Amino acid sequence: MIYNKIPFDVIVCGAGHAGCEAALAAARMGANTLLLTGNIDTIAQMSCNPAIGGQAKGQMVREIDALGGEMGINTDLTGIQFRLLNESKGLAVQSPRAQCDKKAYQFRLKHTLELQKNLQVFQATVTGLVYTGQKVTGVRTNLDIEFNAATVVVTTGTFLRGLMHIGQNKNEGGRLGDFSAKTLSASFLEAGIELQRLKTGTPPRLLGRSLDFSQMEEQKGDNSPALFAFHDTRDPENLFHVEQTGEQRLGWRPGSAQVSCWMTYTTAATAQLVRDNLHKSAMYSGEIEGVGPRYCPSIEDKFVRFADKPRHLLFLEPEGRTTNEYYVNGLSTSLPFEVQLEMVHSVPGLQNAVLLRPAYAVEYDFAPPTQLFPSLESRKVENLFFAGQINGTSGYEEAAAQGLIAGVNAVRKVRTQSPLVMQRHEGYIGVLIDDLVTKGTREPYRMFTSRAEHRLLFNHGSAELRLLHHAREHGLVSPTRLIRMEEKKRQVDYWVQAFEKLRAPVGQGSWGDAVRRSTTGNAPVPDYPVEFGSLSAEIRGEALYRVSYQGYFAREQRQIEKLSAVEKIKIPADMDFLSIRGLRKESALKLQEFKPYNLGQAGRISGVNPADISILMVYIEAVRAGRMSG
Template sequence: MFSEIYDVIVVGAGHAGSEAAASAANMGSKTLLVTMNLQNIAQMSCNPAMGGIAKGQIVREIDALGGYSGLVSDTSAIQFKMLNKSKGPAMWSPRVQSDRMMFADHWRLRLEGTPNLDFYQEMVAGLIVEGGAVVGVKTALGLKIKGKSVILTNGTFLNGLIHIGDKNFGGGRSGERASTGITEELIQLGFESGRMKTGTPPRVDGRSLDYSKMAEQPGDVKPSKFSYLDDTKPLTKQRSCYMTYTSPEVHELLKEGFDRSPMFNGRIQSVGPRYCPSIEDKINRFADKDRHQLFVEPEGWKTCEVYVNGFSTSLPEDVQFKALRSVVGFEKVKFFRPGYAIEYDYFPPTQLKHTLETKLVEGLYFAGQINGTTGYEEAASQGLMAGINAALKVQEKEPFILKRDEAYIGVLVDDLITKGTEEPYRMFTSRAEYRTLLRQDNADFRLTQKSFDLGLASEKRLRKMDEKKEKSLSFVDYLHDTSVTPEFSNPVLEAKDSAPMKQSDKIFKIFSRPNITMEDVMEFPGVNQFISENELNEEMLEQTEIQVKYAGYINKEKNNADKLHRLEDIKIPQNYDYSNIKSMSFEAREKLNKIQPVTISQASRISGVSPSDISVLLVYMGR
């Protein structure tokens, strides 16, 4: 059945596996996607949504790099929101509510339409490793499939154990069996492993809810989209979400089941996501709060199934049902299925290189929850990077690594490899020290050329980005060079309670005032004519406004990034032995020997390595 040798074998078809397979195949590598159930490709295991704070930036970066997540999100969206619009553009984060069934369906069809990509449904039970390098995989049926590289994207399936109250059973997801064999084999190869947990809320029948008692949460009046391409269009109609709250009565009913909670009776020993706690954990940790928000999210255009965001739980099903019936609007709720927690194996990501290739086995890559992350977007971005780097390695080309000032994806990978994680890692804007540079609006500026050079982005995409960049920058130059007299500017300034001008000044300087908008500037003579003659669209106008208003912050961060790059240029020899540097702290020597950073900059970001340790290291390296 499998006589040929594949360039890349991807194990698992969740968000990480799907992006990995797409990127490797689109770069010309003969790719095989192996999964336990082809009907569940790119399944949204938890909430039916993509994007959000920092995660939306990642989806736009994936799109700019030629991945599919943004395109699929746009074509399956039922609602669009730009979060944090009241804050600066570095914080703006796009989010879509998705039709769960359409999302998976559109992903599968895109993958099936991708050249160089084969599919096979079966469990991968082990790896074939020869001379310290992976050369293929073994299936549960005993088939051996040869490959030059392998990407493991097993999600929550590695020895997955599902908990509902005092009941537990093996499974990688509700209704699906766990994957066995891989963890044990990796441990034999010398890998360190651990256990993590995540959870999901009940799914309920929307026909049994009283929405009139809840607060409606509509989408944006002028919805946007994720993809920079014109292949998708913004929504013309949307479905609303709703919001309600728990209450002291609900909390008391939930507490009645705490003695049967696997979280509190010791059945679950592993660590769950800090920033997405279960409802019982919230009640326990935030005992001073008498209510918590619940977001009632439809699962699609046509289905009546509803996701109860904020009510993740592993309490017994009878306790879940009784408590949820005490929530306003849920008095007659009917369950489709109860919430549950799941424990699974992961491998601390400090065992990886920045390419996501393992340090122990050449040609073997890890992406997604196997690395200790949580979230569709985090998983998809890792899959994309692993697919790109596996393809490049097979093609004997230089690896592709994004720096921290180039992408949130660069921050994510560097955090994992350099710092590791002992709890499910989730991306936040606060993790990025250069977030003014890493905005959702300029991901195409940052990454499209890189994607084109890799062979992922089309020439059409590159031309579109170049046009947007050229026109928005020419508008910035126009505003720099063009003056306006007090006669025309003062009526606009006075209407905005802004200090009037006494003499002519450049439009750029006036536009820099915080309360002056693009609509105000368009009232000045010649501005509308420039916009019309140069055919500037809304995206270009938004880009111009950001470049004007945040010029000082952007330049400051660029200067800081340039200083960091000087340390990035100082490479550390491979397998450098830090044990003999006695003037360095013991903790620093231990961490540096374990992680083996590639540059001085990476070494400086390792927890437990102080600035004085770096100074000592520079001396030893003759710097």
């Protein structure tokens, strides 16, 4: 049965963090959008730690907010602890992080989807795609209902042939207590899309009243919390909870009534238990074929790879305000349950801990992302987009960022408009997607500041200003918010210039000089001009950041301008690299496989060297000259 006679513009398959952002972005752009999920009650489920942000991830959430996404504001209104990481290291690497009430986060985002104009949410499991030639035209579901669409965005997370491991025990499912999407993988393979396996894991959950916090170190939230959404430019109706419909969404004042997390350590007994039972671990016994995350290792990996380290730090983090459940950050494992129990009881403060849920590993199918264009559209099947863990990433933030971009570009494809492609110098989202589609990944990809060559420009307070042109061009924020963003940028630009021209008090030089002396710790900054002091904290903070690092900013800008020349040289989609004389065969084969979007992307492909790019540049210019003369 066909559900709708008129096809949807966009169908999103999966309602995790990628799917929610994709569906909201498409609907807010005015596209008729359908969001399909196997279980409406687990929309936006925080399957692992109910935390958002962290190094590089926090900056990425602010970029999502700057592009009209929902993750930032949803975190602010359901957060129970806020901390600014790297606070002592300078603004360039400071990253906000928040512990959320996992149910409040989930329920608020579900309600947001239900209230969104142009968006329909429907509970059904997608069992296959419908193809017409090399184009996707709809989806089939387990209810024998088909839905037609101009574009489809796949955000299936860990559910593609998901298999959970606790020691030798195996259960099908994308997460504990949920289902496994067993037939959709075959539909991808049918279309020629390659699939591989990855693995991730999660720690046990403990009953809070069974823990002895007196043996642990308390970690409180910040007194002045760093939030994720840009509250200074948002429309007032977005900041509170009563909508125009009269419905009230869940949430509370950001930063209010914060809760504590707790720190403890593994012991020598923990290490011995792990080593004695390694052969029982699903990962070390050969039961799991997928590759696990290098930067979020299991406790087995920690004691094997870091054998010289006597102990490892663990964080006890509350899962919400109205639950006594605690997450043991740092104790991910696939060891049998009886070993998990002993291991937990070997940790100070956890000697009498009661386990509510065991730790487990899950392996699942993913589609190597080098099969995608930078728009996140499949190279193999037209109108099909992929976002989130199906692309090999790990983390809510990476998933949400991809979902937003895929949702926007699905709509742009329907409207035959050029896609939104963020460049590497514009933000962490640009780095993330470029890394995925150009280099691919053999393990769950996680964003770090070190992956971004222009990270000095990516301080979390600047996201709105860096991405303003995208928000404007693609209609991603309301007209009123756009006006505030434009004014914010105007004020920052004005004061950055003014600080270099205005004279500070006698002997101080320009105000810019005074600020930079203060930044290096050589001198205090005198009182700022009255007009500057009356501006918002957000504008002052961004202007001072740019003034403080003026020299570094100028150097970065020169580097970007130098590299932009090759980024602007587009490569024809039908180019036959194997026929280009002088190009090394290895490079030609790589280029033919990846089909780079422009010369800049071509140069980032492993195995392609600068000499190859020079030959390619000459060839493209010759082709263009020939076409023009013809």
